[in-house]
Amino acid sequence: MVDLGVATLTLEMVAENQMGMKAIGAALAVGLTGIGAGLAEMSIGSAAVGATAENKDIFGMALLLTVIPETIVIFGLVVSLLILF
């Protein structure tokens, strides 16, 4: 017979565990939104550069359109800050 050890959880371990989960959550919030924003900006950015090469005057508009999806990652950053602190 194998003697099954009984795992005991102390309060500190629970707290540490929760802290680790929080950190993972925060990392997911920033990382996934970063990927999302990157994917969205990828195609907008290349189109914007092309359009700007055709007509320099629309640089402002091009920049504006390029940075619109970047709000997503800022939301992720805010959420992760709220989780961590």
Place this chain on the structure above:
Amino acid sequence: MLQPKTMTRLLIVGSKEQMSSAVTELYRHYVFHITDYTNQGKEGYEGFRIGQPMEGATEISTDLIKIRSIENTFGLSPDDYYDISKRSAHSIREIIERDLPKIETEVADLTAQRSAAEARIRVNEQRIAELTPFSAIPLELGLYQGYETISVIAGSTTRDIEMPVPVEKLYASGKGGGTMVIFFKNDDRAIVEQTLSDAQFQLIPVPQEEGSVRQRIDQYQSEISSLNASIADINVKIGSIKEKSGDFLAACDEVLSADIEQAEAPLRFATTDLIFIADGWVPVTEVENLKSGLSQATGGRILVMEADELDDDHHHNLPPVEYNNPGFAKPTQSIVDIYSRPRYDELDPTLMIAIIFPLFFGIILGDIGYGAILLVLALGLKRMLKGEAIQHLLNVLRNASISAIIFGVIYAEIFGAHPGALDITLWHPLISRHLLIGSHAHHQGDIAVLLVFAVWLGILQMTLGRSMSVVNHARHRNMVHVMGQLGWIAVMWGILAVIWSIAAIPLMPDLTMLPPIVMGLNIAGIIGAVLTVAGVIAIMRESPLELIEIPSVVSHSLSYTRLAAVGLSSVAIAMVVNFIAIEMLIEPNLKELTALGVVLIIVGIVVLLVGHLLNTALGLLGGGLQSLRLQYVEFFTKFYKGGGEKYNPFGKKRQLSED
């Protein structure tokens, strides 16, 4: 302020004899923005044609082309000569007549000599390349030719090829393949060629020269070096001409450019056989001045009319836009110009951006150390770099970094502050962005407060933007749009009131204590709900499609949280750099100095410097781009259209010449 310079439309009508003096006078004043005449042949403009260039335009442009080509040879640009004494335009014209042909022939001769020498060098290099394969073969060049019954084939090959017929062959191996020379009887040609083509033999032409290969190559090389010397000599001569007459040429360029621009001005006027009409805009303050100048120059024989600017097609013919801002806001004009110049009939946001952009930059960067670095950088570059646009951008950077220093004081941060080992306790921050990184961390960050503070700024700025939109629409008596924009403000504040009545949020009024009236909503909640509904109705009346934009009220407000979030991430980087460098690498090793410890301390210092350098660059990029984006996306989209025509007066400020 908030409004471009007021323009008056002037119509200048005169007989063609007066045209030249009128154009000269307009050029001198440098205030008249010409509207190009493009209505040729349209209804109501019968009989008007686009004018012809004045006499002499062709000669002037020929001279100008000559000067530009000489400038090109010298590699000089007229902008390089901005601080020399001015010459009189009259004397310059005389000198052009007298000296220009001489300088031109001189320069043309020298450039011709130079290109001839360069061509010789290329020929010689080609010869050397042809001779080099033969240098390893011990034969005089004369021996390769002049036979009647024998032929010679030379080529490159990787190995010594065996021949089935009697031949005299010489093989020299070398880097990247050897050279082989074969002398054979004319009768054997077919066999030899067949064998060689099977053996991957590549033909090389046999040089038609005499003497030893080595000698010929040396001779060509010495020729090349003497040619190079003569090119250097020619360059020195060209340099000395540039030294001597560079400023003269730059002044010529300026005078002739001015002349050509004046001579071609009629191309932008409407003319008949006898008269010309120049149509354009002048700032109101300059009108009287220009009028009297014109009537003096033409002896009063010219008619200047102030046209009513609100004629029938004023939408297609808006005045050009010249900024009218107080001095400190002028650099910001370049930021607005990057987006688009304001239209004449809308509010100019430059002044607001001049205040808000540095404010936001400061909130994001907010560090005395980084701010000081950027300030020094801006001031240093301002001394080194010339040019109006770059000076403006550097002024913006200077203002922004001063703001960063101020917020650094508020946040009590220097390079992330509280560096572990030094354990510096600064004054207590008004708002703390310090994070609990490292064992010496002092303050917990007021993250929630920071975020709400940022949202507040967003709410205020967006309300400001919508209010400006109300003003813009009110000017056009466009009441539906005015109500729509007011509706947006109502929706935003209505939602806020509802939120306040439900939840208590730091930095915001807490209205949860009020007694509930209907459906769990208290009085503030009800007012908020009413405002929201009224706002939605107003927006719907403006355009039902706008309704799908309503969530943007929330998303745009939350977008301002980047002010806190991006700033916090830069604080985190700074603190981590401090932690790694000081607490992990430097501090433990300072207690007991060992050889390895000294190395680690040096590594720690490098980490500290590189880390903070990188973070400064990131702070500049992040702070600059993020706060710019908030202006462009969240602020400008509320009220700003842009697309105004730039005020570009006819004339030029003379730097190098005077009348």
